[in-house]
Amino acid sequence: MSSKAFYDSATLRSPIVDSLVELGRFRDLIPMLVNLSITVRYKRSLLGVGWTLFNPLLHMAVLTVAFATLFGDRIPRYPVYVLTGLMVFDFFRQTTTFAVNQLTWGTGLLGRIYLPAAVFPLSAVGTSVVHFGLTLVPLLAIMALLKNPFSWALIFVPLPVLLLSLLSLGFGLILAALAISFNDLVNMWDVLLHAWYFLTPIMYPEAIIPAQARWFLAVNPLHHLLVCLRDPIYLGKLPDLHHVLVATLWSVGVALLGWWFFSLRRFEFALQA
Amino acid sequence: MEPIILLEDVWLRYRVPEERIRSIKEYAIRRLKGNLAMQQFWALRGVNLEVAKGEVLGIMGRNGAGKTTLMKVIARVLRPTRGRARVWGHVAPLLGLGAGFHDELTGRENIFLASAILGFSRQDVARRFDRIVAFAELEEFIDRPLRTYSSGMRARLGFAVATDVAPEVLILDEVLAVGDAAFQEKCHARINQFRNDGTTVLVVSHQASTIRSLCSRALLLDHGQIAFDGPVPDAIQRYNQIFNAALGLQG
Ligand SMILES: Nc1ncnc2c1ncn2[C@@H]1O[C@H](COP(=O)(O)OP(=O)(O)OP(=O)(O)O)[C@@H](O)[C@H]1O
Numbered sequence: 001m002s003s004k005a006f007y008d009s010a011t012l013r014s015p016i017v018d019s020l021v022e023l024g025r026f027r028d029l030i031p032m033l034v035n036l037s038i039t040v041r042y043k044r045s046l047l048g049v050g051w052t053l054f055n056p057l058l059h060m061a062v063l064t065v066a067f068a069t070l071f072g073d074r075i076p077r078y079p080v081y082v083l084t085g086l087m088v089f090d091f092f093r094q095t096t097t098f099a100v101n102q103l104t105w106g107t108g109l110l111g112r113i114y115l116p117a118a119v120f121p122l123s124a125v126g127t128s129v130v131h132f133g134l135t136l137v138p139l140l141a142i143m144a145l146l147k148n149p150f151s152w153a154l155i156f157v158p159l160p161v162l163l164l165s166l167l168s169l170g171f172g173l174i175l176a177a178l179a180i181s182f183n184d185l186v187n188m189w190d191v192l193l194h195a196w197y198f199l200t201p202i203m204y205p206e207a208i209i210p211a212q213a214r215w216f217l218a219v220n221p222l223h224h225l226l227v228c229l230r231d232p233i234y235l236g237k238l239p240d241l242h243h244v245l246v247a248t249l250w251s252v253g254v255a256l257l258g259w260w261f262f263s264l265r266r267f268e269f270a271l272q273a
Numbered sequence: 274m275e276p277i278i279l280l281e282d283v284w285l286r287y288r289v290p291e292e293r294i295r296s297i298k299e300y301a302i303r304r305l306k307g308n309l310a311m312q313q314f315w316a317l318r319g320v321n322l323e324v325a326k327g328e329v330l331g332i333m334g335r336n337g338a339g340k341t342t343l344m345k346v347i348a349r350v351l352r353p354t355r356g357r358a359r360v361w362g363h364v365a366p367l368l369g370l371g372a373g374f375h376d377e378l379t380g381r382e383n384i385f386l387a388s389a390i391l392g393f394s395r396q397d398v399a400r401r402f403d404r405i406v407a408f409a410e411l412e413e414f415i416d417r418p419l420r421t422y423s424s425g426m427r428a429r430l431g432f433a434v435a436t437d438v439a440p441e442v443l444i445l446d447e448v449l450a451v452g453d454a455a456f457q458e459k460c461h462a463r464i465n466q467f468r469n470d471g472t473t474v475l476v477v478s479h480q481a482s483t484i485r486s487l488c489s490r491a492l493l494l495d496h497g498q499i500a501f502d503g504p505v506p507d508a509i510q511r512y513n514q515i516f517n518a519a520l521g522l523q524g
């Protein structure tokens with residue numbers, strides 16, 4: 001009996017391992033889906049991929065005009081401060097919402113042919129990483145313009161990006177798996193994201209947060225990730241170890257939880273199609 | 274004979290909420306009221322099936338009998354709710370011709386995407402690319418966006434991508450009407466080629482003539498159960514019986 005491509009519906013490995021193994025044969029699909037989402041999204045827009053760069057820059061410009069006078073004393077080179085914050089938050093927002101869209105589109109396929117469902121949320125992460133990479137170009141330009149120090153600490157940047165990917169993937173997996181059944185979840189998530197955006201020191205300094213709200217800062221994974229990214233870029237120094245530890249714990253924990261939850265439900269998607 | 278497909282007591286349940294709950298709000302309200310009844314629908318009820326390597330099996334049954342569901346279980350799309358399904362080999366499920374095609378991409382890009390969705394590596398597809406295009410006879414159009422293709426052209430591309438590599442199991446679920454007459458001829462020739470090379474073929478059809486001309490054995494599905502499994506003439510006779518009985522009930 002040929003041992004290749006053997007399928008047994010009754011394999012009794014844990015879903016976490018099982019769904020990882022399934023991904024192997026489909027690894028070429030993920031970069032293709034990333035490429036698809038980027039080309040299709042921008043094919044018909046005038047600015048093309050430039051829009052990716054333009055959007056956070058516009059956002060940054062608006063915030064700078066609005067708040068630079070208010071926070072300018074405490075935050076020199078305000079645009080750099082804001083842009084790093086936006087890059088982290090946009091990454092999180094885009095990945096989680098895009099994971100839902102991708103899986104919704106994917107269920108049409110999952111009802112007809114076999115493929116591991118996890119490729120859809122994973123491609124959402126890939127797309128955000130590409131966007132992040134593109135936004136680094138204007139960031140570096142603005143840093144140079146404002147004479148922001150460039151320090152060797154910049155080599156630390158890939159780590160927070162990796163952790164941010166894991167955290168966003170974890171939330172994206174859970175959201176996508178649930179949103180297939182509940183279509184008002186996306187709206188609730190939008191509201192939550194909105195609040196989260198204002199509760200994270202993206203456009204304001206950490207110091208203005210009142211004492212009784214500090215606990216949220218301590219448990220907010222986006223805050224710790226933001227410090228890990230902002231310290232090397234904006235201040236040119238390595239972040240405190242405790243930020244790195246908390247961010248790692250959150251990211252790895254949520255990614256595992258999301259992977260487990262998604263794997264448990266992965267046979268349901270084809271039934272819902 | 275060694276089996277290539279083995280289904281043991283396979284049951285498959287679709288869950289159909291009485292009225293489909295589509296939001297968390299509704300779910301919460303229903304839960305509070307203790308009113309979360311799901312209508313369970315068993316589309317397959319205890320199917321046992323053994324298919325040998327190289328067999329050409331016909332599957333018949335009325336609409337809703339569970340034929341497509343059974344094919345999806347074999348193609349790994351649906352996991353049995355109960356029971357066990359095993360398949361030794363690569364399955365080419367022509368359930369979704371052109372699955373994953375994208376209008377905005379060119380024919381070329383779509384070949385790569387659809388192949389990746391079927392689990393082929395990029396390198397592998399690059400090697401077979403010209404052969405796929407030649408079979409679909411779309412050389413002139415291959416760099417144009419798919420939205421400019423006619424539905425027949427799409428179907429040709431889908432068939433060419435899905436059948437370029439000879440599979441161990443080929444599933445034909447009422448997809449034999451692909452493209453124009455000349456292309457259909459070509460599809461049949463390719464399917465026959467597979468058959469001769471030892472591919473196991475599962476043919477779902479309502480047409481007795483199709484089953485008679487292709488298959489050596491036929492299944493009759495009725496309400497998710499195998500009502501008959503055996504020689505083709507007997508299966509067709511039983512199919513007509515069930516059909517006439519149903520007509521009689523109505524008439
Ligand atoms: N996604 C689904 N959710 C709920 N019920 C479904 C779903 N898909 C199929 N069914 C039900 O399962 C039963 C079997 O469907 P299936 O598609 O397997 O029938 P079939 O034999 O292929 O019919 P046809 O000859 O029309 O193609 C039908 O009663 C159908 O209503």
Ligand SMILES: [Mg+2]
Nearest residue numbers: 340341342446
């Ligand atoms: Mg059918």
